[in-house]
Amino acid sequence: QVQLVESGGGLVQPGGSLRLSCAVSGLTGNNYVMAWFRQAPGQEREFVAGISWSGGTISYSDSVKGRFAIARDNAENTVYLQMNSLKPEDTAVYFCAADYWPPAISTIESAYDYWGQGTQVTVSS
Numbered sequence: 338q339v340q341l342v343e344s345g346g347g348l349v350q351p352g353g354s355l356r357l358s359c360a361v362s363g364l365t366g367n368n369y370v371m372a373w374f375r376q377a378p379g380q381e382r383e384f385v386a387g388i389s390w391s392g393g394t395i396s397y398s399d400s401v402k403g404r405f406a407i408a409r410d411n412a413e414n415t416v417y418l419q420m421n422s423l424k425p426e427d428t429a430v431y432f433c434a435a436d437y438w439p440p441a442i443s444t445i446e447s448a449y450d451y452w453g454q455g456t457q458v459t460v461s462s
């Protein structure tokens with residue numbers, strides 16, 4: 338049974354930082370892309386960042402480039418999202434997702450096979 342469990346969300350002031358974690362279990366093999374998506378109230382889920390198995394290929398949305406950093410530790414089966422210089426518009430539920438045997442990092446929600454339950458990030462003073 339595949340499980341993705343996010344943690345690390347919370348309330349932070351504008352300009353602050355948070356680090357999200359996603360613990361992965363039940364996935365075998367060594368070729369799955371991990372990604373973070375987010376969904377704000379009343380909006381569609383959007384791609385935030387993705388990372389290949391090796392970590393050698395990384396992709397970010399334009400809205401977070403230069404502020405967020407994605408990383409993975411395959412030995413610990415965990416993927417991280419370091420979020421710096423947070424803005425109120427970063428407020429959303431953040432989800433991690435896994436795309437098994439992908440040709441590339443997809444920014445499309447439907448390409449991903451497994452999802453976590455999400456963790457709330459609120460940026461407010």
